[in-house]
Amino acid sequence: MTATQAPPARTPLAKVSGFDRYFGITAAGSTIPRELRAGFTTWLTMSYVLFVNPQVLSSAIKVPNGFTQLVITTCLAACFGSLVMGLVARYPFAQAPGMGLNAFFAYSVVQGLGYPWQTALGAVFVSGALFVVLSVIGARQAIVRAIPTGLKYAITAGIGLFLAFLGLKSAGIVVANEATLIGLGSLKSPTAWVAIIGLIITAVLMRLRVKGAILFGILVTSIIAIVSRAKVFSGADNALVAFNGFSGGLPFALPVWPTDLIGHLDIVAALELGALNVIFTFFFVDFFDATGTLTGLAQRAGYLDANGDMPRARLTFSMDGLAAMFGALMGTSTTTAYVESASGIEEGGRTGVTAGFVGILFAASMFLWPLAGAVPGAATAPALIIVGALMAEGLKHIEWEDISVAVPAFLTVIAMPLTFSIANGVSFGVISYCLIKLLSGQPRKVHPILYVVALLLIARYVFLAEG
Template sequence: MKELGSSYFEYRKHKTDFKTEVIAGVTTFLTMAYIMFLNPVILADGGFDFGGVFTATILSIAVACFIMGFYGKTWPIGLAPGMGLNAFVAYGVCLGMGHTPAEALGAVLVAGILFVIISLTPIRAWIINSIPKSLKLGIGAGIGLFLAIIGLEIMGVVADHPVTLVTLGNLKSPIVLLGALAFVVMCVLEKLEVKGNIIIGIIVFSAIAWIFGLAEFKGVVGSIPPMTHLFQFDLGAALSASMATVVFTLFFVDFFDTAGTLTSVANVSGKIDSKGRVKDIEKAMLADSVGTVAGALMGTSTVTSYVESGAGVKAGGRTGMTSIVIGLLFLACLFFAPLATSLPKEIDGAALIYVAVLFVRNIVDIEWDDIAEAAPAVLAMIAMPLTYS
């Protein structure tokens, strides 16, 4: 594998080597490993089978990373079901609009196919440049606030109220307080530049909950859960007029999230040419879009490029071998389903709130002095959490 990688990925040309690529892959894996635990939790709330989503999540990550590695071979990118998009599918499409998981997966599939088609045409560049930067940032922040309110509800910090819609939950509950402490520790670990701060926080504080009897420990390894949603999509419903906005939303967010992630990674890895264009971006976007199609077929929400890939790039990752290492590491986690079901939802909620912070902090780049830029961004931000969509 080492020799194959050296010739196929051209390590010398990209000033890297096999060892560096492996270290980069491990680094990115640690920063995004939380998704294999959070994605099943979120989609299960929308009526999906927890075990089936757990398996689909890991397999879709592996397939998408392998495609990115072998086809987009100059991109050290990790891909997985996107946070925000999974929440939209579970809480917006399934719970809010009353669609079944099969209908939701059909919409994800159609959006993925649309992404594939556009990635193969010159329209791609036109779309990327047509949306104002501030609106893109506002949409990203809105997704973050949407995740935050879901995380607070999962934690038990807020609860339903018939008059005010939401109210404070039971803040005296030991497990709620433990979740709050987990969130604080995740933030502190990032400040200390500790890699894998989210997964460390989830595992450590879940262990504390198990030790003190605040949550049930069901084991670490077990059999691989069956893929209950494999090929279980309703394409007819997805192509109906009532699902048009859902398909557009899934495509829109995935497309611009991917473009933004690839651009940020390109800046770090030196993939911007003298004219400001990103080298080989068409290959990376096509690999990303095919990953979404594969994920929908397996039974999970939209697969997208992860901004956490920047951690691996900073560790020296420069080629698709980094992506392949990420995929292999996730495959090794297929047997951890009992561990995933043992994690207290309050700790999962803390991780979700932390991820929300990562989404929201980019609002610093909005042009606040220009009302034409600021107003649409703010409206996008506040509409998502308040409309729960």
């Protein structure tokens, strides 16, 4: 090249902001609008926690204006849990006080065993601290790594069936039946037909590849419910009523600060010998519930590598434990990862921006929580059913011809909806996998850590059966 020749032109590289680099938005093939849309979808599908969690816990936690204080506490716990998962762990996994765990807290520990609710909150805090310790030393991710690939696919599919079951139950399509345990509800009920219409609308939008199909399905179904005056909205004494507008005529209300809940946990009482059983029950149930949920969501989002490992697993699991500790300080039962995060993942959410936005929406919910009342369970039920169907896709990767894999995988999948517990599904799968491999002459096919986990799970069912 001579002195008079210009240097060859360089192709300009697309500029990526520091915000984009930190969350890996472009690297994940996503965009900020898509992440925000996914976060809004996740918030809509799990906004029921704003009403259900206070309803459950108020039966055990008796304080002045308890329900309203518990609504704000639920918002605070969900906001913090989702923010740390999004901003620190950088995953699209929202967190909030867990269903099932709140029922165990209220009905078994406080009402059944007679422990003060302050002691029960202390037990939740201690179990959360144990989660953090085990995550920091790498024990939780070591257990996840020891779980065979077939069971990981089964966990994802099982969570999908669990989500679909929740959706069908919320729609009133599946109901309790004294003779057969469960049965078909009335398809003529407003809740059922609104949900069925929403299911068809959402499925068609997805088939037509409409961006935001799940979110639009929820919004359109909610509008149909409001305009048709369908009795699908929660009223007094759990009665279903037509939408009667917002309380006070406005979709917002000032929060009532939960002064009777924040900081009222009793850690010393929880550490007494008699309460250790409660701590370890909280610990075992949430350990495998949250671990199974996070693993299944990571697999669905495409974050598990060829070895089944999740990047930043140590940090992710630590944020799960930290959220549980914070929730106990605020006055609520265990805060954990929500399977409803799968709805946001299906909307394209792939980074922590999704979970972070969920956290912001829960913070806003302290002022706008009446707005969530305009989205009935019949409108979010179709999203849960469709996401459940999509999560079942992994079943085709399981080695069904190998009975030592097929039976544990099947038990994992079927136990989650039928026992209404992700933790039970993971436990049944791990225990059966270890026993079948051991007794069929293939003990070396199982990671030693998994044998230890199986023994602990068996001990949990024997000695902590009430959990």
